[in-house]
Amino acid sequence: MNDRPVSRQSNKPLSDPPRNTVPAWMVVVGGVPLLLVMLIEFITVVGRNTGFIILGSIELVQAAILLSSASAIVMATLSRSHAKVRILLNRSSGKTAQFLKVFNALGGMLFFLALTIGGVWIALDMWDAQEHSELLRVPYLPLRVFAAVCTLTTAGLYLRRMFVRGPD
Numbered sequence: 001m002n003d004r005p006v007s008r009q010s011n012k013p014l015s016d017p018p019r020n021t022v023p024a025w026m027v028v029v030g031g032v033p034l035l036l037v038m039l040i041e042f043i044t045v046v047g048r049n050t051g052f053i054i055l056g057s058i059e060l061v062q063a064a065i066l067l068s069s070a071s072a073i074v075m076a077t078l079s080r081s082h083a084k085v086r087i088l089l090n091r092s093s094g095k096t097a098q099f100l101k102v103f104n105a106l107g108g109m110l111f112f113l114a115l116t117i118g119g120v121w122i123a124l125d126m127w128d129a130q131e132h133s134e135l136l137r138v139p140y141l142p143l144r145v146f147a148a149v150c151t152l153t154t155a156g157l158y159l160r161r162m163f164v165r166g167p168d
Contacts, residue, residue: 022075030071033064040064056135063133066143070150077108077157102162109158116151119144 044057076082089100123144131140 021079026071026075026078030068030075033068033071037061037064037068056133059133059136059138063138063143066147070147074150074153074157077154098165105158105161109155109162112151112155112158116148116155119148119151123148 040057040060044054047054089097092100123141126140126144132138133140
């Protein structure tokens with residue numbers, strides 16, 4: 001029996017079933033940095049309590065969180081599992097519902113494309129600066145490139161949704 005709540009007007013489920021469309025390697029790319037964060041923080045806390053202070057741990061944590069969160073955005077988009085408000089979509093059907101889906105995909109694509117353009121713009125402005133963190137000298141350019149690739153990939157996934165009909 002389906003235990004998901006349904007809309008009173010259309011008798012459609014209010015939430016989508018989970019989709020397993022994310023490749024395992026993407027889960028590893030997004031999950032390993034979180035394990036690294038836990039390890040860094042564990043070592044930092046133990047070190048702080050034993051008198052062995054580790055400087056710059058926050059810089060490593062910030063870099064790892066960027067890798068994990070940017071990967072998570074791509075995975076959530078790929079599996080169509082972003083948080084959604086379906087007030088209008090559940091009350092519409094046919095061409096109106098299709099228009100709303102395309103409009104949603106267009107908005108998502110434009111948003112992530114703007115993030116990509118902004119990130120690339122900053123990276124190009126800082127290209128000659130050899131930008132890096134203060135204590136551990138973690139270079140920012142590879143992190144900016146990774147974030148730009150993830151936001152561009154997400155924009156591409158939304159662009160694909162505009163032309164390929166799907167459950168969303």
